[in-house]
Amino acid sequence: MNITEKILARASGKTTVSPDDVIFAKVDKVMVHDVSGPGVMKVFDKLQKQGIDTSKLHDSSKVWIAEDHFVPSAEKVSAENIVKLSNFSKKYDIKKHFKYGMGQYGICHTLSHEEALVNPGEVYVGGDSHTNTTGALGAFACGLGHTDVAYVLLNGEIWFKVPETYYFKLDGKLPPHVMAKDFILKIIGDIGNDGGAYNTMQFGGTGIDEMSIESRLTLANMTTEAGAKNGIIESDEKTVQYLKERGATNATVFRGDVDANYSKIFEYDASELEPTVAKPFSPDNITIARELSSTELDKSYIGSCTGAKYEDLLAAAKILKGKKVKIRTEVLPAAISIYKRAIKDGLIEIFLDAGATVGPPTCGACCGAHMGVLAKDEICVSTTNRNFPGRMGHVESQTYLASPQVAAASAVTGKITDPRDLN
Amino acid sequence: MIGNVIKYEQDNIDTDVIIPGTYLKIHDYNELATHAMEGLDPDFPSKVKDGDFIVAGKNFGCGSSREHAPIALSTCGIKAVIATSFARIFYRNSVDGAFLLPIEIDDETYQKISNSDQLEINIENNEIKNITKNETYSMKPFSEIIAKIISAGGIFKYKK
Numbered sequence: 001m002n003i004t005e006k007i008l009a010r011a012s013g014k015t016t017v018s019p020d021d022v023i024f025a026k027v028d029k030v031m032v033h034d035v036s037g038p039g040v041m042k043v044f045d046k047l048q049k050q051g052i053d054t055s056k057l058h059d060s061s062k063v064w065i066a067e068d069h070f071v072p073s074a075e076k077v078s079a080e081n082i083v084k085l086s087n088f089s090k091k092y093d094i095k096k097h098f099k100y101g102m103g104q105y106g107i108c109h110t111l112s113h114e115e116a117l118v119n120p121g122e123v124y125v126g127g128d129s130h131t132n133t134t135g136a137l138g139a140f141a142c143g144l145g146h147t148d149v150a151y152v153l154l155n156g157e158i159w160f161k162v163p164e165t166y167y168f169k170l171d172g173k174l175p176p177h178v179m180a181k182d183f184i185l186k187i188i189g190d191i192g193n194d195g196g197a198y199n200t201m202q203f204g205g206t207g208i209d210e211m212s213i214e215s216r217l218t219l220a221n222m223t224t225e226a227g228a229k230n231g232i233i234e235s236d237e238k239t240v241q242y243l244k245e246r247g248a249t250n251a252t253v254f255r256g257d258v259d260a261n262y263s264k265i266f267e268y269d270a271s272e273l274e275p276t277v278a279k280p281f282s283p284d285n286i287t288i289a290r291e292l293s294s295t296e297l298d299k300s301y302i303g304s305c306t307g308a309k310y311e312d313l314l315a316a317a318k319i320l321k322g323k324k325v326k327i328r329t330e331v332l333p334a335a336i337s338i339y340k341r342a343i344k345d346g347l348i349e350i351f352l353d354a355g356a357t358v359g360p361p362t363c364g365a366c367c368g369a370h371m372g373v374l375a376k377d378e379i380c381v382s383t384t385n386r387n388f389p390g391r392m393g394h395v396e397s398q399t400y401l402a403s404p405q406v407a408a409a410s411a412v413t414g415k416i417t418d419p420r421d422l423n
Numbered sequence: 424m425i426g427n428v429i430k431y432e433q434d435n436i437d438t439d440v441i442i443p444g445t446y447l448k449i450h451d452y453n454e455l456a457t458h459a460m461e462g463l464d465p466d467f468p469s470k471v472k473d474g475d476f477i478v479a480g481k482n483f484g485c486g487s488s489r490e491h492a493p494i495a496l497s498t499c500g501i502k503a504v505i506a507t508s509f510a511r512i513f514y515r516n517s518v519d520g521a522f523l524l525p526i527e528i529d530d531e532t533y534q535k536i537s538n539s540d541q542l543e544i545n546i547e548n549n550e551i552k553n554i555t556k557n558e559t560y561s562m563k564p565f566s567e568i569i570a571k572i573i574s575a576g577g578i579f580k581y582k583k
Contacts, residue, residue: 022568024583035447039490042450043520052579070448077448129488129512145490145516151578159568159578193435194482198511227485227510282435367487368444388439388486390462395440 002165002260003234004200007140011123019164019263024157025140028122032149033066033108036127037088038081039146040153047150057092058156064096064117065089066108069363071100074370106335106361109133109305112141113217114337116246120235121254125152129224130305130385136213136220137243138235138254143224163229165200166191167262170207172270177419179315180215181307181383181403182276183207183268184222189278189286190266197227202262207270208233213242214311221306222385225283275418277381278401281389289406292416299380300325300411301392302404303332303359304366307383310338312404316383317347319408319419320354326414329356330372332364356411368393381410424524424545425554426474426502429467430538434480436463438513441484441492455491456498473500476544478536480506483525484513493522503544505551505562507533518569521577526551527563535560546573 001009005017012023032040044054057063065085070078082100089097096117098105104115108126111117112134118124120138125131127149134141144158152158168187174180188195201223208216216233223231234255243251275289302308302316313333331351333339339361342348351358364371366384373393374380380392380399387399400416409417440462442455449455460467477496483506484492493516496504503524504517517525526544528536528551535558536542543552544562551560565573575581 022566035489038448038450047579050579074448081448081450127488129486131488143488143512145488145512145520147490147520147578148515151519161566161568193485194508194510197482197508227482229511367447368439369447373445386437386439386486388437388462390443391439395443395462 001257002202002262003138003254003256004140004165004202004230004232005162006256007121007123008160008162017162019162021162022159023162024159025123026157027125027152028062029118029124030063030149030152031066031108031112031126031131033068033128034071034078034081034085035069036146036149037065037085040127040150041084041088043146043150054154057153060092060094063094063153065094066098066111067100067105068107068361069367070369071362072360104336106338107305107363109221110309110334110338113137113213114246114335116243116248116251119243119248119251120239125149125158130221132224132228132231133217133221133305135230135232136216137239138233140230140232142230163198163200164263165202166196167265168201168203169205169265169267170203170270171205171267172207173210174207174270174273177275177405178273179403179405180211180218182273184219185276185278185283185286185401186273188222188226188284191226193225193282193284194227196223198229201226201228201231203233209236212311213239214309217309218306222283225385275403275406275420277406277416278387280387280398280400283386283401289402289416289418290421292400293418293421295400295416296379297327297381297410297414297416298378299327299374300329300407301365301372301380301382301384302407303330303334303364304384305334306385307404307407308332308334308338310341312383313338313342313347316404316408317350319405319422320356320411321350323354323412325355325411327411329354329411330359331356332359332371333361335361365392367391381407381416383407424502425541425543426476427472428476428478428536428538428540428542429471430478430536431463432480435482435485436479438484438486438489438492442489442495447489447491452494452498455495459495459499468499471499471501474502475500476542477501477504478506478533479504480533481508483509485510488512490516490520493517493520497522518572519578524573528560532560
C-alpha cells in the first residue's frame with residue numbers, strides 16, 4: 001500500500017484498503033477556524049432541534065481552533081464570530097485555541113506545522129479546503145465542510161472513499177530563483193484544475209528529498225487547486241527533526257510500502273522548471289513569468305498559508321533588500337512565530353525600508369475578506385493560491401499567482417518580473 | 424422531483440462566485456441566499472424559484488470548502504445542481520448536509536438541456552425527463568455510500 005492507503009487502513013481498522021473502498025476513518029486531529037467554527041455551531045443548533053446530543057465532543061483533546069480569516073476583527077460580525085469561538089472552546093474545554101492578540105496565532109494551516117500539531121501517519125481533517133497543506137508532513141490531511149466537521153467532532157470518525165494516487169516525481173534540485181510554488185503551478189497547469197479531483201497527489205523523488213519542509217508544504221497546499229482529496233509527501237528524518245524542533249514528542253517516520261501502487265506517475269526534471277505564473281482567472285492558466293513582462297501591476301501581495309512562511313519571506317526579502325517598491329506592496333507573515341523570526345533576522349526592516357506595508361497574520365485579502373482587497377480593475381501579483389473572479393476583492397479585479405520571489409521582483413519593477421531578470 | 428432549469432454554459436463555476444469570500448462571516452442562511460451566485464449572476468436571487476435546478480459544465484463548486492455555497496443555493500430554492508462533474512468538497516457538502524442533489528450527466532445531455540426547460544429528475548431509476556422537449560436522459564448513478572446518505576437525509580441520519 002502507498003502511504004495514503006496505509007494511513008487509511010490503520011485508521012479504519014483494516015489490514016488493507018484499495019482505491020474506491022469506502023471506509024470510516026478514525027480521526028486523530030480536527031481543526032476549525034473563525035469561518036468553519038461558527039458554521040459548525042450552526043450545524044450543532046440544527047442537530048439539537050432534531051434531538052441529537054451535542055453537549056459533549058468525542059474527544060476535545062484532538063481539536064484545535066485558529067482565528068485567521070477575518071482577524072483582527074474587520075467589523076462587528078467578524079468580532080461576534082470570534083466571541084462565539086471563545087465561548088465554543090470554553091464550553092467544550094478545547095485547550096488549543098490560538099487567539100489573536102494572545103501570543104502565537106496565525107493561519108490555521110501554518111499553525112499545523114509551526115506548532116507541530118499533526119504527526120506523520122495521522123488522519124487530520126479541517127474545516128478549510130487548504131487542510132491538504134499538512135499532508136507535506138506525511139499525514140492524511142483533508143478539507144471538509146461544516147456538517148462533516150460537526151460529524152467528526154461528535155463521532156470521532158468520518159467516511160472516505162479511498163482515493164487513487166497520482167505520483168509526481170521530481171528529479172534534481174530546483175534551479176536558483178525557482179521555488180516550490182513554480183513547480184506546483186506547473187503541475188496544475190499540466191493536469192488542469194480538476195486534474196487531481198478526488199485523488200491523492202503524492203510528491204517524491206530526489207528533488208523532494210532535497211526540499212525544505214516549508215517548500216514541501218507549498219506543494220501539498222496547492223493540491224487543492226487541482227481538486228485533490230489530499231496532497232502527501234512521505235515523512236523522513238527532516239520531517240521528524242522539523243517537528244521535534246517545534247515541540248513534537250512522538251513524531252516518527254511513516255512511509256508507504258516500497259512496492260506501492262500508483263495509478264499514474266508524472267515525472268519532472270527540476271532543471272527544466274522556470275519562474276511560473278497563473279494568469280486570471282484560474283490557477284491552471286499558467287505561463288512562464290518572462291512571457292508576462294509587459295503586464296503592469298497595481299499591487300504585490302505576499303501573504304497566506306501558501307506564500308508567507310518564513311522561507312517565503314526570506315526569499316522575498318533577499319530580492320527587496322536595498323530596493324524600493326514601485327507599487328503598493330503588502331507583506332503579511334502567516335503566523336506570529338514567523339513574524340518574530342522575520343523581525344529578529346532583519347526581514348521586516350528590509351520590507352519597511354523598501355516601502356512595503358507589513359500587516360498581522362491573517363488570511364486577509366487572499367480570500368477577499370479584508371486587509372488589502374482589490375478594487376475594480378486593480379491588478380495584483382500574489383503569493384496566494386487562487387485567482388477566480390472576485391477572489392481577492394472586486395469581481396473585475398485580477399490576480400496573478402506567483403512565487404514570493406516573482407512577487408518581490410514585480411514589486412520593484414511594477415510589472416510581472418522574473419527574478420532572474422532583476423538588475 | 425420537477426423543476427425548471429437555470430443554465431450556465433460554463434465550466435469551473437467556483438465557490439468564490441457562488442458565494443464571495445466577504446460573506447463567509449455570515450451564517451444566517453436567508454442572508455447568504457441573497458448573495459447566491461453574486462460573482463457570476465447578481466440577478467440570480469431574484470430570478471430563482473423554489474424547486475429550480477442549476478445546469479452547468481464540469482468541476483462545479485471548485486475551490487473552497489465553504490458549506491455556504493450549497494447552503495446559499497438550497498436556501499434560494501435550488502433542489503439539484505446538474506453538471507458534467509463536481510469538485511469533491513461541494514459534492515460531499517451537498518450530500519452530507521442534505522442541501523441539494525449533485526447530479527452528474529454526460530456532455531451530450533448537458534448540450535441538450537436548455538435554459539428554462541422543465542425537467543423531472545428520478546433518482547430511483549437514474550433518469551432525467553425533459554418535459555419541455557419530451558426527451559429522456561440518463562444520469563450517472565450515485566455510488567453506494569452517496570445513495571445511502573441521500574436516502575437517509577444526510578450524514579447524521581445515515582446508519583453505518
